[in-house]
Amino acid sequence: MIAFDAFRDGETARRLAAAIAAEAQPGRSYAFMEFCGGHTHAICRYAIAEMLPANLRMVHGPGCPVCVLPVGRVDAAIAIAERTGVTLCSFGDVLRIPGSHRRSLLSAKAAGADVRVVYSPLDALALAQALPDRQVVFFAVGFETTTPPTAAVLARARHLGIGNFSVFCNHVLTPPAIAAVLGEAADRPVLDGILGPAHVAAVTGADAFAGFARDARMPVVIAGFEPLDLLQAILMLVRQANSGAARVEIQFSRGVTAAGNRAAQALTAEVFEPRAHFAWRGLGQLAESGLRPRPGFAAWNAETRFEIGDPPPEPRTACRCAEILRGLAQPADCPLFGSACTPESPHGACMVSSEGACAAEWSYGRGRRRIWKELR
Amino acid sequence: MCLALPMRVIEFLPGEMAVAERDGIRKEISVTLVPEVAIGDYVIVHVGFALAKLDPAEARRTLALIAEMAAPGPR
Known part of the structure; x- marks a missing residue:
């Protein structure tokens, strides 16, 4: 035990x-x-x-995949979800990420798009099998932990020949992000x-x-x-x-080895290849930092199926997520923290996910206490 | 979304699936990514998949090391 x-x-x-x-x-x-x-x-x-x-x-x-997803990718997901005949699904916090004009997948759902929460990419594939008349798109977000499950589901979709399923892939890699933070800036x-x-x-x-x-x-x-x-x-x-x-x-010797999970690495390498560049909120374009399905999986790649291009550069706002993600600012340094931006109504992505720096500090009271102290 | 929890594999199901249990809660998970897993093994479960096996002997060694590193107390 x-x-x-x-x-x-x-x-x-x-x-x-x-x-x-x-x-x-x-x-x-x-x-x-x-x-x-x-x-x-x-x-x-x-x-x-x-x-x-x-x-x-x-x-x-910067290790919160919800927080580093750029606005342009969220906008692209919303555009896919708004197409006729599409059912788009993803993890719960992904649906709350603000895109342009503070729209999110949840607000698209409220306006009539078929957007659903799934716990696992397996649930997304099961949804495609249950809804043969709809195009089911899994909006895949996450680091090396979440990537092998998406790879497993893509391999299964191809094996079973499920034609109404595709993945909008936003999987990213940890080492390039650490390298960017340590970097030369x-x-x-x-x-x-x-x-x-x-x-x-x-x-x-x-x-x-x-x-x-x-x-x-x-x-x-x-x-x-x-x-x-x-x-x-x-x-x-x-x-x-x-x-x-x-x-x-x-330290976590009960689950980590020098070589890692070879089966998961092999499946990921079989299904995905590195993109030349991928845009990160806060870190900008990073070389070989994101993954996309290999050409053999093009039929299950939502970017191919729905002709999604590269996102435009990030708009500038008062939100300081970009500096917070690079370790240059703390959540309470942001003028929006706890006022215009709260977990109930997030302005920046760091307030969306419970793993985001702003949401974590807000939810567990430290940030709130600091604001109360300043108000007194 | 990144939550991953340790669970114990208690039963295999068809299609590289298994039943995992923790604190009386049972869940069907995929064991595709851990082909070497056996009944009774602990695994880290993330988005419905076992990601890696957990080694109980290493867990005990870590706790023993923590006890050794912790300052003597209480004061």
Whole structure:
């Protein structure tokens, strides 16, 4: 048996936090970026940041696929959904992402488009089988964790010859996004380590992160999502930073290996190929950072079927999602945070998904408390 | 959307599907991506698919290491 609750033990968490405080050197500061939105959510939910010493800061990263999806791709999905005879489906939070003029797939649904929530791409394929007279499009969004399931469903659709099913593919890759954040830009965030995503690494293998330790001299710890996982990983990062080390360590050894899930990697490579470029909200065009179905799957590629072109550049608004995604601003720095932009009525994508930095900070009260303090 | 949870595989179904259980909740999942999975194994479940196996021995080793790293207490 695995005692999952043991990874949430409060007393052990407090003692790990005390060990972090004891080992963090008072003469310096530490900034660690959690790349993954799942980590952002867990850090806010379990108040991990509040347990850390004042000179150790967690910086939210761009690892929320809902948050980095550019407006143009959302607009394209809405345009597909509005076609006659189309049923478009995706995960619940994807339907709430604001596109141009604050329209979303949910508002398109309210206006009469057939837009549905699915839990799994398997449900999307089942919907196509149940609705043979409709074109069912799965709006696929996600990192390396969500990609193999979409690949499995595309392979199955081709195998079964299901002609009324297609995928609007927006799958993206973690390493190019981390590379873009670390990058060469003069205003890049100053970081002392990276908390790597365990579930992505379970698929890709920890080796996919080796380049950041080797080339960028950045300590990397692949961490799980429970409070003790996070605190242990932060302590491991402090120890690497203190000793001047820069290597990839696996905290989530119960699920992550150096090589990852070979079956998932093989299926993904069989179905998808890298795009030359893909546009990210906040990070701009990144080379070989997105995937599309291989030509053999063109009949199930919604971009081919509905002739979807490249999206136009991002419009500029007061929303600071772009800087928040790069670790250059915190949610409370944004003038819209908690006023024009809340989870009930999101303006920017970071407020949409519960893994978004703004939604996580808002939902668990830290941001709200800060605003109340300012108002008083 | 990125939530992934550990569950235990308790029964195989046709079509590379299985029943997984956690805290009394049962769910049909695809095991296409973990061909080596056996009944009783823990897996990480994400959008209806088992993504990877979880190793109970490694989980115990991690908890032991955490206990070792945690500062002595309570004070």
